[in-house]
Amino acid sequence: MNILDTCDIVVDVGGEYNPSKHRYDHHMRDFNESISTVIKKPGYDWTMKLSSAGLIYCHFGHEIIKHLIPQANDSDVELIFKHIYDTLIKEVDGIDNGVLMFNEEPVYRIVTDLSSRVKYLNPEWNSKDINVDSQFLKAVELTGQELVQHINYAAYVWLPARSIVQEAIDKRFEVDPSGEIIELLQFVPWSQHLYAIEKEQNVQPPLKFVIFSSDNYRVRGIPVEPNSFVCRLSLPEPWGGLRDEKLVSVSGIKDAVFVHSKRFVGGHLTREGAITMARKALELGKAV
Numbered sequence: 001m002n003i004l005d006t007c008d009i010v011v012d013v014g015g016e017y018n019p020s021k022h023r024y025d026h027h028m029r030d031f032n033e034s035i036s037t038v039i040k041k042p043g044y045d046w047t048m049k050l051s052s053a054g055l056i057y058c059h060f061g062h063e064i065i066k067h068l069i070p071q072a073n074d075s076d077v078e079l080i081f082k083h084i085y086d087t088l089i090k091e092v093d094g095i096d097n098g099v100l101m102f103n104e105e106p107v108y109r110i111v112t113d114l115s116s117r118v119k120y121l122n123p124e125w126n127s128k129d130i131n132v133d134s135q136f137l138k139a140v141e142l143t144g145q146e147l148v149q150h151i152n153y154a155a156y157v158w159l160p161a162r163s164i165v166q167e168a169i170d171k172r173f174e175v176d177p178s179g180e181i182i183e184l185l186q187f188v189p190w191s192q193h194l195y196a197i198e199k200e201q202n203v204q205p206p207l208k209f210v211i212f213s214s215d216n217y218r219v220r221g222i223p224v225e226p227n228s229f230v231c232r233l234s235l236p237e238p239w240g241g242l243r244d245e246k247l248v249s250v251s252g253i254k255d256a257v258f259v260h261s262k263r264f265v266g267g268h269l270t271r272e273g274a275i276t277m278a279r280k281a282l283e284l285g286k287a288v
Contacts, residue, residue, distance in 0.1 A: 012052035024055040026097075035085065043078075046085065051096035057089045068148065069155045079162075080154045083192070088114075088150045114146050161188035162197075169197055172207070180205055181278045183271075184212040191226050208233045208285075209278040216257055217274035219281075221264045233285045234263040235277070253277055 004014050009022040016023040017031060026033070026049070035046040038058040050058065061084065065077050072080065094101070095115045110116070121139045123130040168182040168190075175183045184190060190210060197203065208231075210220045221231030238250050241261035248256050253276055257267035268274040 011056060017055065019055075019059055024052050024059070026050060026052050026055060043082070046090065048090060048093055048099060049097050051093045053096065054085075054089050054093040057085060061085070061089075064147075065151055065155075068151050072155060076155070076159060079159060080151065083154045083158060084147075084150050086192075088147070091115075114143065117142060158189050158192075161190065162193045164188050165190050165193040166197055168210075169194070169201075169203060169207070175211070175275060176279055176282075178205070178279075178282055180208040180282060181275065182207055182210055183275070184210060187212045187214055191223065194222065195226065206232060208282060211271065211274045211278060213271070216267045216269050217271050219266050219268070219274045219278045221281075223264070229262055229264050231264050233281065235259050235266050235281050236284045237263065239263065239266065251277070251280065253280065 004010050009024070010016075011024045012026070014023055014025045015028055016025055017028065017033065025031075031049075033050050033055065034048055035044050035050065035054070035058060038050070038055070061081050062077055065072065065080050065084075069077075069080065091113070092115065093099070095113075118139045121135045121142070123132060123135065164184060164186065165182075165188065168184050172179050172182045175181050182194075194207065194210075198207065207222050210222060212218055212220070219235070221234050224230050224232055236251070239247060239259040240263045241259065242250055243258045244256075247259060248254060251259075253268070253273060255269040255273050256277060257269060259266040266274075266277055268277055
């Protein structure tokens with residue numbers, strides 16, 4: 001008898017995907033499941049091929065989140081589930097399935113990600129007297145802790161920020177008549193919420209700058225996509241890389257502190273000054 005036939009659940013081996021029998025392998029030649037084909041609901045539109053980790057998450061992720069965050073309502077569980085998939089599980093799926101992050105050779109390589117840390121627990125070619133089962137259990141503990149940390153962060157840090165971003169978007173015309181500048185009353189993880197709310201509510205015109213307090217006041221260009229330094233509208237080119245008196249002289253804005261050389265962020269001593277920087281950037285950007 002095949003030992004796998006005696007198992008209650010089989011993951012990543014066995015050559016079979018059959019959730020009714022709790023068989024979750026993805027190595028079969030004809031396997032092409034994605035979240036969109038497993039969870040056939042609106043809003044689950046990802047099409048990247050799942051790894052076994054992704055399969056387990058699809059089938060058990062909602063239940064795990066409810067167990068860890070029992071006070072979360074169904075709507076919050078959905079938001080947390082999607083966030084965890086998009087920020088953690090999709091990465092694991094992509095690496096396991098050999099999906100390229102981009103089409104060009106990377107300028108640098110990331111070797112501290114979850115997959116790399118798990119890889120370092122594998123016995124090396126020249127290692128001796130390594131207990132493989134013990135190393136496997138270390139990997140289980142490592143990945144389990146990673147998932148729990150991501151879920152806790154999503155529930156207690158990321159999700160509560162959504163209402164703050166929503167309020168900022170609702171009040172955007174109070175900040176500037178253009179409706180293209182928002183002000184966060186406190187700094188929170190904002191970018192993913194901003195993109196989601198823009199899409200859900202068809203926010204027009206597209207937002208260009210975020211104002212928030214951080215030591216002094218910052219004006220941040222909104223990226224074209226999360227984690228990008230390319231902005232929908234950058235701060236003016238002549239301001240790039242300037243600080244203090246030089247920036248004040250070139251921009252004509254008193255008490256301006258700095259503009260990053262890549263022009264995605266700048267600083268001012270006051271809230272009003274940061275808004276003025278954003279307004280002038282809008283004005284100059286539209287004049288081009």
